[in-house]
Amino acid sequence: MRRILKIFIPIIAIIVILLIAGYVLLTSFLPPSRIQAMAQKMARETLQRPVEIGRVGLSIGFRIGITINDISIPNVEGFKPGPMMKIDKTTLHLRLLPLLTRRVVINSVELHKAQANIEQNKEKQLNFAGLVPKEAQGMGWHVSFSNIRIRNSKIVYWNALNRTEYTVTDIDQLIKVRRNRIAISGNLTVSIPETENIPQLDMTIDNAIEYDTLSKDINIKNISVSTKPAKLKISGSVEKSSVLDLDAIMDLNDLSKLSSLLPKNAQPEDMGGAIKGDFQIKGTTEKPTIDGQFELSDIKIVPKGMKRGIENVDGALSFDRESIEDISIQGNIGATRFNLKGAVSDILTEKPALKISADIEGDLKDFQGMTEETKTITMKGALSSSVQVRGTADKPLFTGDIKISNAMIDGIGLGRPISNMNFNGRLAQDALRITGCKGEIGRSDFSFTGQISDFKKPVIRIDNRSKYINLDEIMPKTKQGKTTQGKPAPLTLNGSLHIDRLTGMDMEFKNINTEFQYKNGIIDVKNGRAQSFDGDVYIDFYYDANNPEPYRISTRLQSVSAEKILQRLLKFDRLKGKLSGKVDFQGRGLDQKSVLSNLDAVGNVVVTRGAFNNFILLSELLGWLGLKDYKNVEFSDFRCAFAIEKGKARVKDWTMASRVGDFLTNGTIGLDGNLDLHVALTLSQQNSGIVKKYHGDWIFFTDNKGRTIVDIIAKGKMGAPRFTLDRNRINQRIKGNIKDEFNQKIKEFESKLKDMLKGLKP
Known part of the structure; x- marks a missing residue:
């Protein structure tokens, strides 16, 4: 160990001495003032822009470099104030060998916390357009980058046209040039x-x-x-x-x-x-x-x-630049399973070509409540579909079969749910042809064929035959009863109906044939024809399930039973005969009590070969004149123009030709029985004599046929009338100011009624 230390200690000492000597030589060769001037000139000539720099120093380690702090390049005129670029710290790395010849050669640079503010002004000009670094050299120095290192830096791009700012942050890039x-x-x-x-x-x-x-x-x-x-x-x-x-x-x-x-x-x-x-x-x-x-x-x-x-959608597809191929996708809507296969070609064109097939097996209950609008709709029933789509995206062509079995649908604005529904349809091009659909709504039944077009906003045309329809079950309850919950279905349904028997609102109709439309909860029946009240009824009907009141009914009647229809509508059963005419109704509520209190109507009718039986108003009137024992008054024809408003009937020019005489009546009759009538009675010759004898103190007008005409005012109640002479009209009649009034009103009425009943069978 000692021998190793003896070897390395001298080597380390030599390296330290060389580093100290090198530092002394470099600091003498590159004093701070020269480094500052050199850095300023290099930056300006390299970037071709004015450059502001801060403190400049020399770093000596494993590499020798020049450090420059706080470089700032001002922005171009016409752009935002502030610097175009600023760099917290820049290190220029020097080559070692050129330093021995007292020459500075910079081959790499390191930028730390640099920020470039790139801007495009409203004239679409860039502030960086002329800022391109290039190789540069001067007396005693040379710049030729081989490495550029950027750390912890940022670029901000501002577009003045749309006032949008994009940022690139955390930039850490190494650029090597070899x-x-x-x-x-x-x-x-x-x-x-x-x-x-x-x-x-x-x-x-x-x-x-x-x-x-x-x-x-x-x-x-x-x-x-x-x-x-x-x-x-x-x-x-x-x-x-x-x-x-x-x-x-x-x-x-x-x-x-x-x-x-x-x-x-x-x-x-x-x-x-x-x-x-x-x-x-x-x-x-x-x-x-x-x-x-x-x-x-x-x-x-x-x-x-x-x-x-x-x-639960799984699958795969392949694609190229112009098409999507090998589509195979499976998934669920609830428990309903779907399988999608096929391809789409020409996807870069405006009309991609379709070749897709879709199979669905499941239950309608999986589709209920899918949106806020349909959350109250409940349904169930087996669903099976196999569909192929061809054509182009803008004009797809559909083919295939759809089948629904034993279905139930509720909450679409009907009083009872649809049940036991079976549906079979075939897609053909852009429509669905309904080959058969049967079902029930309460005790009512339906069976139709038809077509559905415009799948975005469905328009359904059907031709239906029903054996029996119960309107009370189909129509939702109004305010007089429990209101049916649920929004009407968002679709348009129109077509024709044939119904063998229809009941509802205490009425019965047979052999109904009509055109109809259902659109977003609105039922509009036009040109309806049926047999009811022992005659023929022609009807137009408008009903809005979204706002059930008021409803509107327009009827034309031909030879119906006056007793039956008046008993149903007005609870009046004293008039018999065959009734024809036109009546338009508007009301709130369909029960009899609601009809009596809320019904508005306008009508013109004629009753032929009839009679008033035990009609107190008429019996009391004749008794007051002295004509006793007239419980039943037969007539050849009774013509009536009326309007019902707010529970009160306005009578205008009622004419009745009978064996007693000819009646002409005007005024009002409330549905509560209150009377305010003016009656002009032209008595027969026989009854004229009886009345004159009974009222010898009265002044009478007698026409050229010897018939007495009496003008009467009727007040009080229908069951307890009060009568007085209309002396003003009697005086006018005696003076000749009123002439042949009865026949004139008959002619006017016949002309009006002929136009109203135009087109009805004779």
């Missing part, structure tokens, strides 16, 4: 700023690249780009800066982390799973080709605005 080769390696972090829809994105990049300045070959040993959810690795070469031979591996190991990087208006409610891919990039920089594949593992996506989505 003859014709330039090697760049290191890492950095790129930050893309937050926008209105996209949050801030940070990417960490590791790189190791080599460039041959003679052959222009680029050798990419590694480029790795990492974000929170994804990693991308690229390696390979670019021959002559043109011919590509690159391999890439992508790994999205947790899709849940990708959600925050998507546009805010498209971020899903939930997302998970993993995607892995590898691909090769060949060809040239002008015409690159790509060939690779992706693997999907346990993917789950719940789209924005939905409660549930797809899950």
